[in-house]
Amino acid sequence: MIHLKNIFLIIMLVVVFSRCTEIYNPVINSNTEALIVEGLITNEARPFTIKLSKAVPFPFDSVSISRDVTGAKVTVTDKYTSTTTFSDVGRGNYILPASFKSKIGNSYKLHVETTDGNIYESGFETLLPPQNFDSIRGYYASQSYMDPDNNYKSTDGGDIRVDLFDSVPKTASPPLCRFNVNVTVQYTYEDATTDTTTWHWFYFGWKKFDINSNENITDERSVAPGTVIKNHSIGFVPFGMSSYGFEMPPLTYVNYYYLRFNQYTINMDSYNFYKGANSQLASSGKLFDPVTAQLYGNMKCINNPSKIVLGLFEVSSVTRAAFIVSTLRSVGKVVLYKRAYVDIPDIGGVSYKIWDKSYSTTPKDSAFIKIPFPSWWNH
Amino acid sequence: MPLNYLIICILVKKTLLSFLSLFFFLASQPAFFPISAKQKEVSTRDTTRLVSFSTLAPIIERNNHIKLYYEPEWFENKRFRESIAELPLEECLIIVKRLTELNCVALNPVSYVFTPVEVRNYSNKKDSKGKLIIGDENDFGNATKATLSGKIIDAKNGKPLFGARIDIDKINVTASTDRDGNYKFTIPVGEYDIRLNYGGFEENNKTIKVGGNGIVDFELAEKSILLKEVVVIDKAANLNLIRTQMSSIRLNAKTIKELPMFLGEKDIIKSVTLLPGVQSTGEFGTGFFVRGGSADQNLILVEDVPLFNSSHMFGLTSAVNPDGVNSVNFLKAGIPAKYGERASSVMDIRLASNPDTLSFKGGIGLLDSRLNLEVPLFNKKVTLLVGGRTSYSDWLLHLLPDASLKNSSADFYDLNALLTVRFNPQNSLILFGYFSDDKFAFSKSSPYHYDNTLASVRYSHVFNDKLYSSLLVGMSRYRNDLIDMDPVRPDDAYKINSSINYNNAKLNFTWQPNEKHAVDFGLNAIQYLLQPGKLTPVTTTSNINPLSTNPEKALEMSAYISDNITFTPKISGEFGLRLTNYAYLGPGSVFVFNQNAPHTSENIMDTLSYGNNQVIKWYTSLEPRLSMRYSIDNLSSLKFSYNRISQFINLITNTAVMSPTDVYKMSSPNVKPLVCNQFALGYFRNFSQNAVEASVEVYYKKLDNILEYRDGASIVVNNSLETDLLNASGYNYGIEFYVKKNTGRLTGWASYTYSRSMRHTTSSYALDQINGNNYYASPFDKPHNFVVMGNYHLTRRWWVSGTFSYNTGKPVTLPELKYNYDGREYVYYSDRNKYRLPDFHRLDIAITHDETLRLKQKWKGSWTFSILNVYAQKNPYSVFYKSTSQLESKFYQTFNMYQMFIIEKPIPTLTYNFTF
Known part of the structure; x- marks a missing residue:
């Protein structure tokens, strides 16, 4: 005789999990300064x-x-x-x-x-003496994140990597570095609601982002031999404005991703x-x-x-470099173009300028006089 | 009396076989006749005189308005005190039966027949409290020990049950029946709760009062009704009063069936957390906390070998498959000397394998599917249990409130097997094996993995009715690893793994020299082999330089003896002593710290190296154990216990949830063994003829050499882990109120616990201090804990159950200040565990409908509809301060404190259970 016991057949299940984190405002009693x-x-x-x-x-x-x-x-x-x-x-x-x-x-x-x-x-x-990276490159990649509604999303972008310390003697202690890397998104967009046969409103601007959510430092490594570090990640540059949190009209064009790379050689x-x-x-x-x-x-x-x-x-000692990050989505490649390292305000731009309908690359004011981009634009 | 009527009456009795014999016997007896009217005549007489049964019987008949049937020759040369006829009929007949060794069966309320003993039950007399009396009551107090013998038979057909078991927990006596169903054992006279077990049969619990030698036959009936009873914790009626052990919970196969379900799964460990003094890690997380102790202070034994990680999927379900479990014995205090190793509790889990026929047990649940096979072999001399589970739980992970988990995958499976070989009633062998495997991946490039392997061989031998022994050799292995394989950085792909190998041998003797003593003594040896962390390249192109933390090796050797002494029926005690020698062995290196400075890496003065198996450090621990019971009266008792336990292995974790990267650390010259001293006092009282049990227990637990960690401690592949650890001590105390109703339509329990668990460091160096050496709440400090669990039978086939639990929020460390540095916001945290999460409370309910209760119905089904978190309480599992970069500013509110919930809405589940 065969007994088949306690077989559980689940025939209905309704499980709803959503928005499982909330802001928490605890009562803090402290006179600490x-x-x-x-x-x-x-x-x-x-x-x-x-x-x-x-x-x-x-x-x-x-x-x-x-x-x-x-x-x-x-x-x-x-x-x-x-x-x-x-x-x-x-x-x-x-x-x-x-x-x-x-x-x-x-x-x-x-x-x-x-x-x-x-x-x-x-x-x-x-x-300490400054260290410089040996080489830098970008990989076409994707990155996932959660939006506020706990929706799982992803974006493509450039995964920027550097090789380090090839010139450091293999018997020496590996240098310690931190990387401050930011990207200035240089963008233009037009307001189609003002479209006429000859002109419409035109905007251009920029905004700077730190592309590392944490402090980017070299690993506490057990890599070997010697001190060389290969492909250390210095950050991810998303392609697409939505990934930066911009609420832009549909006709937005990202012109350039300007990457500034600051490598600090730090002590213990x-x-x-x-x-x-x-x-x-x-x-x-x-x-x-x-x-x-x-x-x-x-x-x-x-x-x-x-x-x-x-x-x-x-x-700490520092070395700096800057690049334009460009993508060839069709072939899944990321290209870095070295540019001059310049200081750029965190956020800025020009709006309500007129751009003729010929889509020339230079905006014009109401008198159709060309308004030049900033000197560092796509440098 | 027509003979045919007699035959019909006999046939309807449970002991059918015996009565059939009786029928043929009576049919062959021409002298079989009812007592004549003439014989009923009596006169005024001296009732103390001795008379023949032919004289006595009419008096009994007249006094009780019954008729007696018997064969006169069976009563030849027998004399009875005439006064017994004045006793209540039941008592009178028992005396007659005892003196004649005949059986007496009631055919109907007015007809009784004496028969030769086929089913010999000299002991169907019960006292006013329902206890089965064995031996002559008049001799009680004269004898010191008594031999009980008899048969255990199938109630349905009277066939002897080979391999049926009698357990007497109070004195740790177990006896098994031979091929003919016979058992025999000698025990001290006294009062006991016995448990009768046989695979596939309902467990039968009785209370016996043994005053002398006796023959008792027992019947066991096949299990017939699924979920028939709703007794939550089953044991003998007043076991809670009369046993010396306190602070214990015992679950058996039947009560396990009644445990609350979590997401449609019965879970032994989660259910234990509903008991007083036990707290869970929350709605997610591994392990449980007992009376303020950390999770690693619980010794979870499966067939005598420890399970190091008791959870699948980091706590969503426990690693112990409930289908195969026969019993769980859980001890919080008064831990007997035969147990050691862990400071706070023992959970002794036993698997079952005693099937009558080939049987399958299986299930399909929300998380996993299960299948168990039990089969008797070689005429039941060998029995085999094989079970396993496998998961399909990815979908559930995707519902969890964590971005990484939503993109993750998880699989687990476990296998267990138990082979029992009974060579004869004196010798048996049990082979046990268990394996569990968990895989978990946030992404394909970063999989986690851990597994448990357990195995043991136990040989049991009965020397005689006074001395039993068992020898066990076992092993347990726990391994975990994680791989980081960034596809863009193949040169840095690595794997970190750690493991613990535990090998043990146990030799235990139980000796009962007389009725007052039950002595346990034995030896226990454990070998620990730890690999705390090993970093290796995972691909051939990886440039990772292998790095390994120093493996650890240690031996823990113990000898123990305990004596459970019955001083008087009112007073009993268990006195035990356990001596443990612990050796921390090489190869290894030990830091020598500057004794006048904090134990930081900067203050390492020297490193001493030791060769293989060289003793680096000895620790000796003498551990007295004491339990006392004083029965105030038949309904109440007072108990006291003290135990001291040293623990030489510690789980090092600095995450909110036990993670795959947690490591174990052995006691070493710089890490002293954890020492726990616990005192407990309890008052136990039963009401309504043991239908309601109530208890109040208070305890005080002192812990020394607790391992704490510095802020930001790194525990992964850290060869100087000791520099990140701090030595602390602490105390826990509490009072637990518990009331449980065992019978009736409403069963269940309610408990309230008030407890505290405090810690502090003692170093004179600020760097080695936490909160400036002031006492702080441990992570397990939840002062108020209230649980109500109940089952109510609406009808025989409909019953509802519910569990409500409430506890104070767990301690947390919260930010008190915030500031900007280099464009990022940071916080300054309060003293450790200065604040608390909001209180936790939740209600779960279920309603079950049994389709049929008929015994002969092969297919039996039941429906259970349950709702977890009925009123959608949002219980914060954790709080965290999240500071995100500008890049993600759209998606998260930056610079805020967040609370995370695991279960924030009602979760309804409908389950169909069936058996055939």
Whole structure:
């Protein structure tokens, strides 16, 4: 005799999961205060700025609310005990005089005395020789994301990769780098509702995006042999305006993706800070997220260790490069064209200009006089 | 009395075979006759005198208005005290039966017939509380031990059941029947709850009161009705009062059937989390927390070998297939000396295999399909159980609120087998094997994988009725790995894997020298082989340099002895001692830290290397165990227990959910063993003739050498993991109220627990401190916990069930400040676990309809409609601070705190169960 027992036949199931995350506004009871130090000294010949501010209470205050710390005495001392004083230029900004010249191999310590009598100091941070990438390339790829309605979407784009440290002796310790990479989307679009037989409204503009959601640093590697890193990802450049969050009329044309690549060679203190920053930034709500990570920098309060000081006094060397990222979708290729590295405002553009119906590449004003694009447009 | 009528009456009795024998016997007896009127005459007399049965019988008949039928020669030379005729009929007949070794059967309310014993039941006398009395009550207190013997037969046809089992949990006695259905064992006199089991038959529970030697035959009936009973936790009526063990839960095959379902699946581990003192990790996650202990402090044994990862799909369902499980014994305190290894609890899971015929059991569920086979071989000398499950659960993952999971895939399967060989009643061998495998991939380029392998061989031998033994050799292996294979970076494709190999041997003896003692003693040896992490290239073109954390090796050797002593019927105690020697072995290297500085990588002064099998560090742990029971009266008892347990293996995790990258870490010179001391006190009281059980338990648990982690600790392939770990200690305490109704149309339980679980570090160095050494709530600190679980039979075929659970929100660390740095927003978190998630509460209900309850109906079906989260409560599983880049600014509100829900809407499920 055969017994077939407990066979479960599921004949109906209705399961509805949707929108399973919500903004959470916890009640926070805290009188905690913290000084924020944001400072960077590089190997470049430019005035260096230290920004001092105070953290704002969570969750209601906006970080845009100015909590600048002014009136502080800020100095930097190198390992040869040469001390330079920053100038308070207001709004929490302190600038080193132009006479200050950093030097590769030298070490610098930041000293801050605030008006409440507290003294903050970093350790000596060493300026390391700059590293440059060996090669850079882009791969045609796709990337997935969730929209606010938990719809799963994807976009194509350029996966930008670099090779590093080929010239570094294989017996040396691998350098530590972080990459600040942004893309300026240069676009034009027209308003078809104003279309006439000869002209219509024309717009052009640009917007800059950081293409890394986390701090991009070299891996804590076990790669071998030697120090070479192949195909390190420095970010993904989406092709298509919707991926950048623009609400554009249909007739929008992306002209150029201008990629600016900043490679900082950092010391161990900075590396640990950015690694810690990633631990915090990586908490994006995934089920296997690490537990919360506190982020401390290299500043300490000398006279009162219980005082909280956050941020980083970073001393690192930098190399910069810029490219136009272009795609050949039909063959699935991404091409990088090297361009001059120029500073571009974060966002800008020209609107309500007239573009003749011949679709010339240059807009014109109401008198049909050509309005040139910015000098860096497609440089 | 017409003989034919007698025959008909006999035939309708359950012990058909015996009565058929009786019929033929009576038919051959010409002297068989009813007692004559003449013999009924009596006169005033001395009722203490001894009389013949022919004198006694008319008095009994007259007093009770009945007729007795018997063969006079069976009563020759027998004398009875005449006064017994004045006793209630039942007691009177029992005495007659005991003195004559005859059986007496009621043909109808006024006709009784004495027969030779075929089904010998000297013990069908029950006291006023329904306990079966064995031996002469007058001799109670005179004897110290008693031998019970008899048969276990099939109630349907009277056939002896070969291999049927009698369990007496109180004194750990188990006996099996031989080919003729005979059993025999000697136990101390006293009161016991016994369980009778035979594959395919309903378990029969009885309470016996043993005063002397006795012959007792038992009947077992085939299982007939699916989901007939709704008793949630089944055991003998007052076992909760009379056993010394406290803080325990026992589930058997029948009660497992009644467990609540989760997404259409019965789940043993999730059900256990509904019991007082046990808390789940949430609506997703592996393991459970017992009285403030972490998940790795629970020893989950399957056939005596530990299961390291008890979940499939990271907690959506447990890795233990409920279809094959015969019993679960779960202990929270007063843990006997034979158990060690883990600090907080023991879950002892036993599989079943004692089928009468070839049988299949299977199912199709939301997550998986199952099939179990049980088959008797070689005239039931050998029985085999083989079971397995496999999943088709991708679709469910795609419904989870996680972008990565929506694009993921998951598969699992598990297999188990149990082969039982009964050489004879004294010797048996059990072979057990289990394998589970989970694959999980966020994308094709990053698959996770983990598996469990368990195996054991157990040989049991009965030396005599006082001494039993078992020898077990087992192994458990847990492996996990993940692959990162970025198609654009084949040069950096790598695989990280870790594993734990656990080999053990257990030798256990149970010795019952007399009626007052039940002694357990034995030896236990465990070998641990850990590979905490290994990084290897996954393709031939990968430039990854293999990196491996140092493997760990250790031995844990224990000797234990415990004695369950019955001092008086009111007082019993179990005294145990477990001595454990732990050796952390080479090869390996050990950091030597500057003792005057924090244990950070900067303060490593030296690294000592050790050769293979060289003892790096010894730890010795002496673990006293004590359980005491005092019966205040027949309805209530007071219990106390103390146990000390050292744990030498720790799960290191820094994720909210146990992830594939979590690693185990052995105790070493820099990682001291976790030590748990627990005191518990309980008051137990039953009501309404044991239909309602109630208890109040308080406990205090001290934990030393708890492993905590620094903020941002890295645990993957980290050869200096010890520098990321912190030493902490803590305490847990609580009070648990529990009331359970076992019988009637309404059954179920309600419990309320108030508990706290606190931790603190003790280092004098700020870097080695958490929250400045102040006490903080552990992740398992949920002070208020309330559960109501009930089943109500509307009719015999319709019944509803529901579970409501509430608990305080779990502790979390939340941001207190936020600030900008380099264009990104960061937060400064509060002290660890300073805040709490919102409270959790949820109601699940189900209604079941049995199509038929008829015994002879082969096909039996039932419908169950259930709703999970009836009133759509949004219980946050976790909160997180999400700071996204501008690139995604359209898609996420940046710089906000979010709460995530796993189940936020009602989930209805309709299930059809059937059997044939």
